[in-house]
Amino acid sequence: xxxxxxxxxxxxxxxxxxxxxxxxxxxxxxxxxxxxxxxxxxxxxxxxxxxxxxxxxxxxxxxxxxxxxxxxxxxxxxxxxxxxxxxxxxxxxxxxxxxxxxxxxxxxxxxxxxxxxxxxxxxxxxxxxxxxxxxxxxxxxxxxxxxxxxxxxxxxxxxxxxxxxxxxxxxxxxxxxxxxxxxxxxxxxxxxxxxxxxxxxxxxxxxxxxxxxxxxxxxxxxxxxxxxxxxxxxxxxxxxxxxxxxxxxxxxxxxxxxxxxxxxxxxxxxxxxxxxxxxxxxxxxxxxxxxxxxxxxx
Amino acid sequence: xxxxxxxxxxxxxxxxxxxxxxxxxxxxxxxxxxxxxxxxxxxxxxxxxxxxxxxxxxxxxxxxxxxxxxxxxxxxxxxxxxxxxxxxxxxxxxxxxxxxxxxxxxxxxxxxxxxxxxxxxxxxxxxxxxxxxxxxxxxxxxxxxxxxxxxxxxxxxxxxxxxxxxxxxxxxxxxxxxxxxxxxxxxxxxxxxxxxxxxxxxxxxxxxxxxxxxxxxxxxxxxxxxxxxxxxxxxxxxxxxxxxxxxxxxxxxxxxxxxxxxxxxxxxxxxxxxxxxxxxxxxxxxxxxxxxxxxxxx
DNA sequence: TTAATTACATAAAAATTGTTCATGTGAACA
DNA sequence: TGTTCACATGAACAATTTTTATGTAATTAA
Numbered sequence: 001x002x003x004x005x006x007x008x009x010x011x012x013x014x015x016x017x018x019x020x021x022x023x024x025x026x027x028x029x030x031x032x033x034x035x036x037x038x039x040x041x042x043x044x045x046x047x048x049x050x051x052x053x054x055x056x057x058x059x060x061x062x063x064x065x066x067x068x069x070x071x072x073x074x075x076x077x078x079x080x081x082x083x084x085x086x087x088x089x090x091x092x093x094x095x096x097x098x099x100x101x102x103x104x105x106x107x108x109x110x111x112x113x114x115x116x117x118x119x120x121x122x123x124x125x126x127x128x129x130x131x132x133x134x135x136x137x138x139x140x141x142x143x144x145x146x147x148x149x150x151x152x153x154x155x156x157x158x159x160x161x162x163x164x165x166x167x168x169x170x171x172x173x174x175x176x177x178x179x180x181x182x183x184x185x186x187x188x189x190x191x192x193x194x195x196x197x198x199x200x201x202x203x204x205x206x207x208x209x210x211x212x213x214x215x216x217x218x219x220x221x222x223x224x225x226x227x228x229x230x231x232x233x234x235x236x237x238x239x240x241x242x243x244x245x246x247x248x249x250x251x252x253x254x255x256x257x258x259x260x261x262x263x264x265x266x267x268x269x270x271x272x273x274x275x276x277x278x279x280x281x282x283x284x285x286x287x288x289x290x291x292x293x294x295x296x297x298x
Numbered sequence: 299x300x301x302x303x304x305x306x307x308x309x310x311x312x313x314x315x316x317x318x319x320x321x322x323x324x325x326x327x328x329x330x331x332x333x334x335x336x337x338x339x340x341x342x343x344x345x346x347x348x349x350x351x352x353x354x355x356x357x358x359x360x361x362x363x364x365x366x367x368x369x370x371x372x373x374x375x376x377x378x379x380x381x382x383x384x385x386x387x388x389x390x391x392x393x394x395x396x397x398x399x400x401x402x403x404x405x406x407x408x409x410x411x412x413x414x415x416x417x418x419x420x421x422x423x424x425x426x427x428x429x430x431x432x433x434x435x436x437x438x439x440x441x442x443x444x445x446x447x448x449x450x451x452x453x454x455x456x457x458x459x460x461x462x463x464x465x466x467x468x469x470x471x472x473x474x475x476x477x478x479x480x481x482x483x484x485x486x487x488x489x490x491x492x493x494x495x496x497x498x499x500x501x502x503x504x505x506x507x508x509x510x511x512x513x514x515x516x517x518x519x520x521x522x523x524x525x526x527x528x529x530x531x532x533x534x535x536x537x538x539x540x541x542x543x544x545x546x547x548x549x550x551x552x553x554x555x556x557x558x559x560x561x562x563x564x565x566x567x568x569x570x571x572x573x574x575x576x577x578x579x580x581x582x583x584x585x586x587x588x589x590x591x592x593x594x595x596x
Numbered sequence: 597t598t599a600a601t602t603a604c605a606t607a608a609a610a611a612t613t614g615t616t617c618a619t620g621t622g623a624a625c626a
Numbered sequence: 627t628g629t630t631c632a633c634a635t636g637a638a639c640a641a642t643t644t645t646t647a648t649g650t651a652a653t654t655a656a
Contacts, residue, residue: 004304047387055603055652063386074379081372088361089345353623353632
C-alpha cells in the first residue's frame, strides 16, 4: 500500500541499514543509480548532507544521524496508520437499529437469533438496538431513518422501502380452557358455529382471517402475549401463530378450532430504505437474515 | 517541502473541509478531474468508499469519517516531522499550534500579543495557529501533540507536560446594575450578605473562590464574555478577572463586592510536552512568552 | 607507477505516473 | 422536460522516476 508515499525516507533508512548504496539496491529492488538520485533529492530537500559515501566507506553525518532516528520514527507511525485505515476494510461500525414485531423469536423458519449470532460472530464494532412495534409503526420509522431494518408481515408495502420476502407464518384459530367450544367434538365445529362467539383481533389488520371478517369483535390486542391471555380467559376465540402455541408447551391450554378450514398465512418481509445507499452493517445483517432464513427452510 | 509526499490524504482532507470537489479545486490548485482521480485512487488503495458525492450533496461514509480523523492526525505529525528535519538546517519553520483560554488578550502581565510580535519579528517561516479552549481540553491536546504550547491557569498538572509559571490573574466578585447589592453601601456588604445571592460559576473548577464554596450556584458558564453577560443581567454575582473589567470601560456596569475580603488569584502556566524533544519554533516561542511576561511584571 | 576494482555520479532514453482538456452522465431543480 | 450542477472518464500531454550506459575518483594489487 502506498497511502503515504515516501520513497526518499525509505531509501535513506534502507541505505543506512545496508551500509551503502550497493547492498541497498537489492533490498529496494531498484538500481544503484536510482538510489543515488533519491539520496541526492533528499539532500536537496533537506538542505544538508546526510551521509558520506564513496570508495572510502559509508558513514552518516551528524545531522544525518538525527534525521535517521526521526525518519525511523515517522515511518513506523506511518505504517501503523496504513494498517489502521486498511483494517476498516473488514470492520463494520456504527449503530444498527432493527425493528421487529413481537413473538418472532419462536418463528422457526425466520431464525432471527441465528442471524444475529452469525452477524455478531464476525469481527465488528456495531452497536445493536432492537425495538418491537407494529408493522405500521415500523414502516414509519424505517422511512424516517429511525430504523435501518424492519422484519414484519408487511401487508401494505410503500414505495420508499425495499422488501425481501423471508418466510410464512401459519395462523390458526384457538379457544381457551373455559370456552364452551373447548370440549366440543370436532364435527360440531364449523364456521357457522364459530361465528356466534366473540373473536379477539390483532390491532394491525393483517392477521384477520377472511372467513371471520363479518364477526364484529369487541376485543382488540396489540401483542401476541396479550392475545394468548385473552384467549386463556375462555371468553374469546382468537388467531395465534402455530409456532407460538407449540413452542410454549401450551397445547393443553389451547384448542385449535377447525384446523382444516381455518388456517391462513402471513408473509414476513425484511424491509429497508430503498433510496439511500446502505451502510455496510445494514447490508451485511440483511444478508445474514436472508441467509439464515433460507437455511431454516431448506 | 514534501519529504513524505502524500497527495492522496491531503486531497481527501481538503475535499472534506471544502465540502466537495468543486471548492477543493481552488484550495488545492488543481482541476476537478485530478481530484476525482485522486479520490478514486485513495478508495482503490483503501478498498472502501470514503465519501458519497454528486448532485445530491457531499457526505463522508461511516469509514470515511474515521479515515478523515486519522488522516488529519497523521498529516499533522508529518508536517511536524518535516519541520523538525528542516530545522536542522538552521531556520525555523513548520506549524506552531498554540492553545489559550479565553480573555487572555487583556491580561496585561502576560502580554501575549507582545510575545507573538517578538516571535514574528524574527525571520522565520512558521505557520501560526491559535485555538481557544478550556484548560482540560488544552491539556488533552498537548498530550496528543495536537498542540505545541498551552497557556492557561493549569490547576491539575499532569506528568507528561512541563509547566512554567508565568503570572497571576487577580479575580474579584462583581454584581451588575440591576442587582440589589449594586447600590448598597460598602459597610453593609460582607460574606454573610453575599452568601444569600446566586453566584454564577465558571465551568472548569479553577476560578472558584474558596470563601464562596458553600453557595450552591445554579448558573455555570464556560466563557468570560458569557460570565459578564450573566452578571449584567443583575440576577447573579460572579467572579471576573480584574483586568477583564477594567480593560473594557465597564467599570460603571459592574460593582466590586468586598474587594478587601474577596480577591483571589489564579496562576497562569505555559505548558509543553516534557518527553519529546522540542522543535526550535516551540522553544523559541516559549522563551518569547516567558521573556515578555517578565518584562511586563518588571 | 599502472592497471584493476570498488562505490558512487550523471546524462539521456524509456517507462511510469499524474494532470489537464473536453466531454459524458445522472440526479436534482425549475 | 429541459437545465444545471457535481462529479466521472478518456485521450492527450506533462512531469517524474527509473533504467541503461558511461564516467570519475579513491583504493588496492601487481
